[in-house]
Structure formats: structure tokens, C-alpha cells
Amino acid sequence: MTGNISLVTGASGFIASHVVQQLLEKGEQVHATVRSIKNKKKIKNLLDMQKRWPGKLTLFEADLLAASSFDTPMKGCSVVYHIASPFFIENKIRDGQKEVVEPALKGTQHVLEAVQKNETVKIVILTSIIHYPPSISTQLVGGQLFLGVPDMWFAIVDVREVATAHIQAAQLPDSHGRYILADGKTRGFVELARILRSITQSSRIPKNTVPNALVRLSGPLLGLSQKWLKLNLSIPFDIDNRPSLEQLKIVYRPLEETLADHYRSWKSAQSLAH
Numbered sequence: 314m315t316g317n318i319s320l321v322t323g324a325s326g327f328i329a330s331h332v333v334q335q336l337l338e339k340g341e342q343v344h345a346t347v348r349s350i351k352n353k354k355k356i357k358n359l360l361d362m363q364k365r366w367p368g369k370l371t372l373f374e375a376d377l378l379a380a381s382s383f384d385t386p387m388k389g390c391s392v393v394y395h396i397a398s399p400f401f402i403e404n405k406i407r408d409g410q411k412e413v414v415e416p417a418l419k420g421t422q423h424v425l426e427a428v429q430k431n432e433t434v435k436i437v438i439l440t441s442i443i444h445y446p447p448s449i450s451t452q453l454v455g456g457q458l459f460l461g462v463p464d465m466w467f468a469i470v471d472v473r474e475v476a477t478a479h480i481q482a483a484q485l486p487d488s489h490g491r492y493i494l495a496d497g498k499t500r501g502f503v504e505l506a507r508i509l510r511s512i513t514q515s516s517r518i519p520k521n522t523v524p525n526a527l528v529r530l531s532g533p534l535l536g537l538s539q540k541w542l543k544l545n546l547s548i549p550f551d552i553d554n555r556p557s558l559e560q561l562k563i564v565y566r567p568l569e570e571t572l573a574d575h576y577r578s579w580k581s582a583q584s585l586a587h
């Protein structure tokens with residue numbers, strides 16, 4: 314079978330599951346890889362999508378470390394979105410080379426080997442890696458930072474825009490090369506706190522910034538290394554996201570909306586866990 318089928322790797326993941334959903338919303342046929350189809354809990358949202366869009370989503374098992382793993386899922390596909398990747402919070406990584414770099418490189422190599430064997434594939438979209446601090450908004454709403462927040466600045470993007478950008482990169486004629494996906498300016502931790510305080514009405518969310526010297530002292534408690542703090546304290550910067558606006562036609566939604574939706578999803582995950 315050939316045609317407009319898209320392959321999405323790592324479909325149980327945060328970004329890839331949004332890409333799968335947006336492709337299905339556009340009426341497309343999707344092949345999606347997961348590590349284990351038996352793990353119904355992990356792939357629940359994909360099983361729900363299969364029910365919502367009958368006959369449109371086929372699941373396959375594939376592992377980044379297994380050569381030829383992607384050959385079968387890729388059969389008949391014209392676009393490959395390779396998003397599967399080991400993704401860890403920095404301070405949880407013990408051996409970065411073994412846990413992150415090797416599987417990411419091997420996986421990409423295996424996916425590209427499958428592409429070479431498959432004449433139907435016309436476009437490959439790759440997702441790259443970022444460094445991400447421990448979940449900042451979760452710490453804020455969880456009340457761990459009630460005394461104040463460090464003077465840190467974050468490049469922020471909503472996962473729905475990331476998913477749209479993947480699809481636009483495959484479908485729009487002007488797209489090529491690499492894109493930075495983020496709002497044009499970094500946003501301060503204290504601003505995130507202000508927005509979250511107004512969304513949650515919680516008095517445990519801080520109003521103030523903590524002096525840098527105090528943050529350096531308490532870095533280990535926050536799970537942040539001194540090296541990371543040196544590179545990230547008090548460094549706001551601008552981001553040239555024009556290619557994503559002009560070529561991918563991305564419209565970045567307001568941070569308030571992203572945080573409000575993030576808070577709702579955090580609350581519902583909390584209530585499901587109890």
C-alpha cells in the first residue's frame with residue numbers, strides 16, 4: 314500500500330502524540346511506532362485515537378536500538394516524523410553518552426537506513442534535543458518554590474505549536490532546513506509565577522525573585538547544578554523565530570493560554586493519580 318501515509322516514531326511521547334492527533338484531525342492515514350503495544354496504559358491516548366478515527370491509525374512496535382525495526386512501519390509511507398528519542402531531565406542522567414546520545418544516534422541511523430530502503434518516503438522531519446530544567450510550572454503550582462523564584466528566563470513554546478510545525482515543515486513548499494520553535498523572547502520565572510497565580514488563585518505561588526547568591530546555595534535542593542545555574546541565572550535573551558513565522562506559518566498562542574491548559578492538565582493528572 315502506498316500513498317499519503319505518515320510515519321510517526323515514538324508516538325506514545327509528549328510531542329509525537331500531538332503530531333499523530335493533528336495528522337488524524339487533518340484526515341490523514343498514520344503509522345505510529347511505540348516500544349510496546351502491550352503497555353496499554355502508556356499508549357492509552359493512541360488507543361483512544363484509534364477509536365475516534367477508525368481505520369486511520371495503525372500501531373507498530375519499534376525500538377531505536379534494534380536495526381531494521383522501522384522497516385515494516387515505514388512501508389508505504391511518504392513522510393517520516395522521527396520524534397522517538399530518549400528524553401531525560403538533566404539531573405536524572407547518570408551516563409549521558411550511553412543513556413541519551415547513543416540511543417538517539419543509533420535510532421536516527423536506523424530510521425534513515427529504513428528510509429534508504431523505502432522508495433515511497435519523500436520527506437523526513439527530525440526533532441532535535443533541548444536542555445530542559447525540572448518541570449518549572451509543576452514546582453510552582455506544587456508550592457515547592459513559595460519563598461521566591463530564581464531569576465531565570467525560559468524559551469517557551471506550546472506543544473501544539475511544536476506538533477503543527479512538524480506537519481507544516483512536511484507540507485508547506487517554503488519549508489527547508491532547521492527551525493527554532495519558541496516565542497520571540499524568553500520569559501522570566503517571576504512572570505510565569507504571576508500568570509500562574511492569577512490562573513490558580515493560589516497564595517503559595519511566589520511574587521518575588523530570590524537573590525542569585527541564595528539560589529546558588531540552594532541549587533542542589535532544586536536539582537540544578539552550579540554549571541547550569543552559571544549558564545542560566547539572569548540571562549534573558551531574544552530568539553529569532555522569524556523562519557517559523559514566515560515559512561511554517563506558526564502562530565504562537567499567548568503564554569497565558571499555554572499555562573492555563575498546562576495547569577488544567579496537571580490538575581486532572583493529579584486527580585486521576587488519587
Ligand SMILES: NC(=O)c1ccc[n+]([C@@H]2O[C@H](COP(=O)([O-])OP(=O)(O)OC[C@H]3O[C@@H](n4cnc5c(N)ncnc54)[C@H](OP(=O)(O)O)[C@@H]3O)[C@@H](O)[C@H]2O)c1
Pocket residue numbers: 322323324325326327328329347348349355375376377378396397398399400416440441442443445
Ligand atoms: N518536551 C520538550 O520540552 C521538548 C522540546 C524540544 C525538543 N524536544 C525533543 O523532542 C523529542 C521528543 O520529546 P518528548 O517530550 O515528546 O519526549 P517523551 O515524551 O519522553 O517521548 C519520547 C518518546 O521516545 C520513545 N523512546 C525512547 N527511547 C526509545 C527507544 N529506545 N526505542 C523506541 N522509542 C523510544 C519513548 O517511548 P516509550 O514511551 O516507550 O518510553 C517516547 O515515545 C526529544 O528528542 C526531545 O529532546 C522535547
